[in-house]
Amino acid sequence: MAETIKKEEKPVADKITVGHVHMSGCTGCLVSLADNYGGLLTILDKYADLVYGLTLADVRHIPKMDVALVEGSVCIQDKISVQEIKETREKAAVVVAVGGCACYGNITRFTRGGQQNQPQHESYLPVGDLIKVDVYIPGCAPCPQLIRNVCVMAYLLLKGNKDQQELAKKYLTPLMLLADRGTEACGCDLMYDVVNQGLCMGCGSCAAACPVRAITHEYGKPNVNREMCIKCGACYAQCPRSFFNFDVIPEFEGIMDAIDAALK
Amino acid sequence: MPLMRHSNEVREMAGELGKYKLCVSARSADKAILKRAQDGGIVTQLFKFALEEGIIEGAIVAGPGDEPWRPRPFIATTVEELMSASGTKYNISPQVSWIKEATRSYGLDKIGIVGTPCQMQAVRKGQLYPVGLRDVPDKIKLAIGIFCMENFSYQSVKQLVEDHAAMKMEAVKKMEIGKGKFWVYGQRGQVVQLPLKVTHKYEQPGCHVCLDYVANLADVSTGSVGSPDGWSTVFVRTRNGDDIWSKAIAAGCFETKPIEQVKPGLELVTKLATEKITKNQKTVEERAKFGVNKSLRNPYLGPK
Ligand SMILES: Cc1cc2nc3c(=O)[nH]c(=O)nc-3n(C[C@H](O)[C@H](O)[C@H](O)COP(=O)(O)OP(=O)(O)OC[C@H]3O[C@@H](n4cnc5c(N)ncnc54)[C@H](O)[C@@H]3O)c2cc1C
Ligand code: SF4
Ligand code: SF4
Ligand code: SF4
Numbered sequence: 001m002a003e004t005i006k007k008e009e010k011p012v013a014d015k016i017t018v019g020h021v022h023m024s025g026c027t028g029c030l031v032s033l034a035d036n037y038g039g040l041l042t043i044l045d046k047y048a049d050l051v052y053g054l055t056l057a058d059v060r061h062i063p064k065m066d067v068a069l070v071e072g073s074v075c076i077q078d079k080i081s082v083q084e085i086k087e088t089r090e091k092a093a094v095v096v097a098v099g100g101c102a103c104y105g106n107i108t109r110f111t112r113g114g115q116q117n118q119p120q121h122e123s124y125l126p127v128g129d130l131i132k133v134d135v136y137i138p139g140c141a142p143c144p145q146l147i148r149n150v151c152v153m154a155y156l157l158l159k160g161n162k163d164q165q166e167l168a169k170k171y172l173t174p175l176m177l178l179a180d181r182g183t184e185a186c187g188c189d190l191m192y193d194v195v196n197q198g199l200c201m202g203c204g205s206c207a208a209a210c211p212v213r214a215i216t217h218e219y220g221k222p223n224v225n226r227e228m229c230i231k232c233g234a235c236y237a238q239c240p241r242s243f244f245n246f247d248v249i250p251e252f253e254g255i256m257d258a259i260d261a262a263l264k
Numbered sequence: 265m266p267l268m269r270h271s272n273e274v275r276e277m278a279g280e281l282g283k284y285k286l287c288v289s290a291r292s293a294d295k296a297i298l299k300r301a302q303d304g305g306i307v308t309q310l311f312k313f314a315l316e317e318g319i320i321e322g323a324i325v326a327g328p329g330d331e332p333w334r335p336r337p338f339i340a341t342t343v344e345e346l347m348s349a350s351g352t353k354y355n356i357s358p359q360v361s362w363i364k365e366a367t368r369s370y371g372l373d374k375i376g377i378v379g380t381p382c383q384m385q386a387v388r389k390g391q392l393y394p395v396g397l398r399d400v401p402d403k404i405k406l407a408i409g410i411f412c413m414e415n416f417s418y419q420s421v422k423q424l425v426e427d428h429a430a431m432k433m434e435a436v437k438k439m440e441i442g443k444g445k446f447w448v449y450g451q452r453g454q455v456v457q458l459p460l461k462v463t464h465k466y467e468q469p470g471c472h473v474c475l476d477y478v479a480n481l482a483d484v485s486t487g488s489v490g491s492p493d494g495w496s497t498v499f500v501r502t503r504n505g506d507d508i509w510s511k512a513i514a515a516g517c518f519e520t521k522p523i524e525q526v527k528p529g530l531e532l533v534t535k536l537a538t539e540k541i542t543k544n545q546k547t548v549e550e551r552a553k554f555g556v557n558k559s560l561r562n563p564y565l566g567p568k
Binding site: 032035137138139141142143144145146149171173174175177178180181193197198199200201202203204205206207208209210211217219220221232233234235236237238240241242243244245246248249250252253255256 | 282283334337355356357358359360361362363364365379380382383385386388389390391392393394395396397398399400401415417418419468469470471472473474475480481502503560561563564566567568
């Protein structure tokens with residue numbers, strides 16, 4: 001597996017183009033991307049050109065790009081946001097919803113407007129309610145290492161050789177299926193889609209994943225404090241009984257080596 | 265997009281016993297560990313070695329909880345704490361719930377974790393798809409898996425011990441599943457054995473779709489099956505596991521015997537693994553036609 005990635009010569013000329021599209025989010029997702037530190041610099045050096053980004057690239061209009069990383073939900077009372085998200089879909093080959101707000105609304109699900117200086121902005125929708133989204137990276141804030149893995153895999157999918165494309169496709173498939181699954185998430189998903197389905201085996205991953213510690217385990221099964229849940233979707237996506245792909249995860253050793261090698 | 269590949273196909277690729285570099289029968293060379301251990305004390309001994317060598321700064325183990333025989337995951341950072349957790353508790357200890365606590369709240373950069381095969385699956389999924397596990401993936405330095413046919417809720421075990429075996433939970437010295445029976449050993453020397461057909465209905469439902477018996481995704485996995493009493497069967501699986509295991513052997517931590525020279529050996533392990541996986545694979549398939557044109561979810565096909 002390490003070979004799969006390594007055998008590609010460093011293809012500087014063949015970088016992918018990436019943009020960061022900022023909707024209604026707190027910039028925490030962007031900070032998570034940046035939290036890859038050296039890894040981010042390697043990605044930008046070897047694999048990706050940043051062609052759009054509010055704070056990072058001096059470009060006013062959304063350009064054509066391979067991958068759009070969208071942060072935040074879309075305020076439907078804000079014409080520019082609605083326009084930009086539609087444009088993103090037209091201009092980007094792959095749209096990735098990065099973070100709970102873009103995927104599921106997250107904390108912006110609770111907005112009711114009334115905030116200065118745009119008190120009329122009260123309705124925020126997950127990106128997938130307005131355009132088709134290809135890949136989900138749930139979580140609040142999303143995890144830097146998952147953003148990194150998805151970036152590397154997106155690169156391999158678009159520019160890699162046949163084996164690399166195959167690996168990238170397999171890796172990204174569950175994150176694509178999550179995008180297909182819908183735009184609503186809650187700690188209750190653990191009940192509906194895991195425990196109620198007779199699938200929970202009490203590993204505890206959901207509790208570890210929750211950013212607000214809304215989940216505890218009572219006699220081995222998750223108990224969600226629904227008042228605390230911010231609807232980020234991390235728990236369900238982390239649960240091995242939401243998805244467990246036997247054609248990828250058992251190869252963890254090789255894939256982790258390969259990602260490390262790619263970022264050296 | 266194609267669906268994720270069918271688990272069956274992949275199982276055939278990896279084999280029932282998973283990938284491994286080495287398989288031996290072993291036990292700890294430390295009498296104090298053996299005295300408290302479930303089997304050959306592999307888990308406690310290997311963590312102790314890793315802790316003393318600085319390979320890990322702590323290990324997530326299943327320690328004593330609020331009620332007798334109810335485990336609670338915690339991060340052991342001393343040998344005493346490790347020792348306090350030895351022995352098998354046949355009910356759920358949500359080990360992975362501590363993985364972020366240990367690395368982020370306790371700030372440990374190098375951790376160990378012991379768990380059932382499904383918990384090892386959770387750890388590896390967490391490393392490849394760290395959705396809510398910021399900065400966790402590279403801090404897991406030793407994942408020890410224990411073989412597992414099934415697990416129980418606390419209430420199930422209580423019912424087995426108190427109703428079926430007529431013993432008080434606090435009076436139990438050891439529980440064990442082996443040789444086709446569920447054994448309950450009392451503090452006063454009494455022994456009760458229950459046939460496994462009594463225990464089946466109490467099993468955790470989630471175990472019935474489990475396709476791993478010998479913790480295929482651990483660095484090192486171990487269980488009693490295959491080896492004589494007081495000894496353990498050990499699979500050394502990853503490069504990392506191999507590295508730590510060889511150092512522990514060089515340091516004299518374990519006595520070992522070639523697995524080919526012990527009875528019942530790998531043949532029994534393979535038989536049980538095959539039985540478990542075949543049975544559960546069938547359950548997974550039956551779930552697809554559980555209702556009238558309605559299926560139950562299949563996690564191996566995706567998150568929908
Ligand atoms: C539910 C369950 C089912 C099992 N089924 C089988 C089987 O079918 N065949 C087989 O050969 N072996 C099985 N085992 C494993 C076996 O009982 C021993 O745990 C294993 O051989 C390790 O023994 P040891 O002497 O090396 O470990 P020890 O040194 O005694 O340490 C045991 C370690 O396991 C941890 N532990 C105890 N209970 C749990 C738990 N509930 N969840 C997670 N970690 C725990 C403890 O924290 C401790 O660190 C099962 C274990 C469990 C928990
Ligand atoms: S329970 Fe926690 S992890 Fe799950 S959706 Fe709610 S906030 Fe997110
Ligand atoms: S993450 Fe583990 S404990 Fe939580 S719902 Fe899923 S299987 Fe159950
Ligand atoms: S049988 Fe499988 S799902 Fe159940 S506890 Fe054991 S490893 Fe986990």
